[in-house]
C-alpha cells in the first residue's frame with residue numbers, strides 16, 4: 001500500500017511538473033509574439049536579430065533569459081561587438097516564460113538536434 005501511494009505521488013508530481021512547463025511555453029509564445037517577433041524569426045528566417053530555433057540550438061534556457069532581460073550586460077559575452085537589441089520593460093516571469101518557449105523550439109535541421 002505504501003509503495004502504491006509513493007508511485008501515485010511520483011506520477012502526480014511528474015504530471016504536474018510537465019504541465020507547468022507547458023504552461024510556461026504557452027505563455028512564452030504570447031510574450032514572443034508581442035515583444036520579440038518584429039526582430040526575431042522562428043523556424044529559420046532573416047530579421048534584425050538571430051532566428052530563435054538557432055538560438056535554441058546554441059544557448060541554454062538560462063542564457064536566453066539572461067540575454068532577453070539585459071542585452072547590454074551580455075552582448076560581449078555572447079560574441080557580439082555591438083548591441084542593437086533594446087532592454088525590454090517586461091516582468092521577470094515573462095522573461096522566464098519566453099526563455100522556456102525559445103528553448104522548446106525544435107531544431108529545423110537534423111544536424112541541429114540538441115545534445116542537452
Ligand code: HEC
Pocket residue numbers: 031032035036037038039040048049050055058059063064065067068071075078080082083084085086088098099
Ligand atoms: C528591436 C529588435 C529586437 C527586439 C524587439 C528583440 N531583440 Fe533580441 N536581439 C536583437 C538583436 C539585433 C540581437 C543581436 C545582438 C544585439 O544586438 O544585442 C538580439 C539578440 C538576442 C539574443 C541572443 C542570441 C544569441 O544566441 O546570440 C537573445 C536570446 C534575444 N535577442 C532574445 C530576445 C527576446 C526573448 C526578445 C523579446 C522578449 C527580443 N530578443 C527582442 C534584436 C531584438
